[in-house]
Amino acid sequence: MKLFRSLFVATRLWFALIALILLFVAAYAFPFLLPLVQVAFVVFILLIGVDGWLLFRPTARPGIFARREVPDRLSNGDENPITIYLENQYPFPAHLEVIDEIPFQFQRRDVLFRAHLKPRETRAIRYELRPTRRGEYNFGAVNVFTLSPLGLLKRRYQFEQGKLVAVYPSYLQMRQYELLAATNRLNEVGVKRIRRIGHSMEFEQVRPYATGDDVRTINWKATSRRSDSQGTALMINAYQDERSQPVYCLIDKGRVMQSPFDGLTLLDYAINASLVLSNIALMKQDRAGILTFSNHIGQLLPADRRTGHMLRILELLYRQKTRFLETDYESLYASVRANIRQRSLLLLFTNFETISAMHRQLPYLRRLAKDHLLLVIFFENTELSALLNQPATDTEQIYLKTIGEKFTFEKKQIVKELGQYGIQTILTAPQNLTANTVNKYLELKARGMI
Template sequence: MKFLKEFYLTPRFLLITAIIVLLFFFGYFFDPLFFIAKILLISFITVVFVETLILFSTKKNIFAKRILSERLSNGDDNEIKIILTNNYSFDVNLKIIDELPFIFQIRDFEISSKVESGKTKIFSYVIHPVKRGEYQFGALNVFVSTILNIVSRRLKFEQSKSVKVYPSYIQMRKYQIMAIADRLMEVGVKKVRRIGHSMEFEQIKEYVRGDDYRTINWKATARKRQLMVNHYIDERAQQIYSIIDMGRTMKMPFDQMSLLDYAINTSLVISNIALLKHDKAGIVTFNNKVNSVLPAERNSVQMKKILDSLYKQETNFLESDYENLAGVVREKIKQRSLLLLFTNFETANSLKRQIPYFKSLSRSHLLIVIFFFNVGLDELLYNKAKSLDEIYHKTIAEKFAYENLKSDIGHKNKDNLTDK
């Protein structure tokens, strides 16, 4: 029974069989063709038997293994490697079919190659997940045939493997390297001159020419009988919270990913940089209620806590409750913090309804509200319509953009849009 499960016929087998059948058919009219057909049939059966015997004669003939990370990065290209060793005493033709997670809907994945006897070859391919969650890989199928390629033997490896797709840790590592090397200016982070002093005291030191006389510590000066000044450093251990809206509007897709996925990837990068810069990072997620609050901390396991917190967050089709959010933030976050609120509004009226709650948050914290710019809408607005359908699409896009621009969010004003 196992033999039948591993035994497969190749397209070449079917082609040769069809030729022999045609020769037999025309052999009824031409006797020489009938004789040739019988000789070919006997030879063909002999070759099939010999090739089958060669392929199934040994057990430890092919070794294959799929190499992939314990977790995949959402929204990025993830490389998968396949290591394959040919233990046959002859060269073989291979066809590799890896059973990818069903969410990719890829049904024609195939790698064909030739591997010499006793050699090991590494194959690689790239997958691009666009949704967080658990992905299930199936079996790794290897179809082996000789140089004749008439029949093949199927070997199965890595029966099944589950791998989790986390928020984009590849982008996180990219910006982490930049932060360590102080190269964040390349992506728009600029150093600015600060006026005044921070409030975090470091030490008392002797006065040297050039020190600000306003920092003179008169008590220490009296004790030491020489000028002493207070020395300050930039404030550290500040709290930075990424507040992520998981309501209906964050379900909107863009480039196969939802706005929520982009918000999660961005908050992951910001949190990691904050921890590298000796600040505290925390996460708040909400929709019609506050789902989770991860207190801002700075320790060795905080990044793992953030990843685990964001891993299974999903949007729903409920309206976000900003009043409830403001109440929970006042209750849970006592220290003044930087709040990065990732959200989106479809109309000006929906934005105006939430402004009182934004003002409430900004009284106790430094609030930054982050919107998403609709690039697809912008393309519809400024690309010339060439068909009736495109005219309809452009008209709807202009109406939608006009509603958004009335709230003064977006990068163009109402008059410019009307002129265009």
């Protein structure tokens, strides 16, 4: 039974069988063809037997070896590399059809690869998968259908019978920002170079002057000593940044964060941005914390910067679940007041579609801004932006553009009105969320507001 389960018929066999049937029909009209057709039929049966022996002959090692290489965890919203290694252990060239059983969450039926391997040849097939939901993904088997040079039968080999992989928030994006921050190349991903307006008065060291340094910090005595020994070179006094400031990401898991963009919900964009921002804050010697909320308070991770704290943040964000119910800002204010006693930077990831929706929550936002530095981050409606950029050709499109302009204007009004109460804001497209959030954090830090 195991033999028959792995035996399949190739397309070439069906074509050959159809040709024989047509020849038998022709022999009925032209009897002199019958002996030739009978010989061809016998040869056809013998070739099937030879092909079956080539593919299924007993050997110590299987004719084909395959192995799938998957990361221990996948990064949500990113292209994750998957590699399938193949080796032909047959003594003849083999044509392979590889079908990888990827998790059902991807809803893809096109993961089919073809390869032609010489005897003892190895090959690696690489492709990418982009998950759009956090959670556990179950990979099935790697199915390899093998054809001999005759190409009449197929033998199926199955490898990697099931593997469970967790999809975490975008740790690949976090590593990218971490690497660029360490090499001062954050501008490559849209992060601006922020000129520091002031500095703390905690002296750190005397170092050579660099472009952009405050000329008021030039140390003339050190400069003169350096000029006497090594030529003219300006020296400045360097001061330490203020450190260990609490930075909290407040993530709204309510109904307004369910809207999709490029496969991901706004909530997942906020979770990915929170992961990157927390890592940057820890690199800047600040303390990072997380608070999630919807119709009730979810989880609170106090701001900290001890070893292993980034891993705790990653695990907390990975396990976030929600039913996208109506958000309760009163519970949010009560939780912040009870658990966050020190003045902190609060980055509130939420969404307001209309100015009336913002007005309902404004009293709680003003109370939060009274005790903390509050930064409200909400999203542009990218579909409306695309609609406004298209010319109107009929009355219906004029009506739709008018409504779109009204909603877009209200978004800008929300930014203006929150600013009147001293509340910092970011209105951003989902794809620019991470860069804009990091930019704003660095700007607030450069201005000495945290």
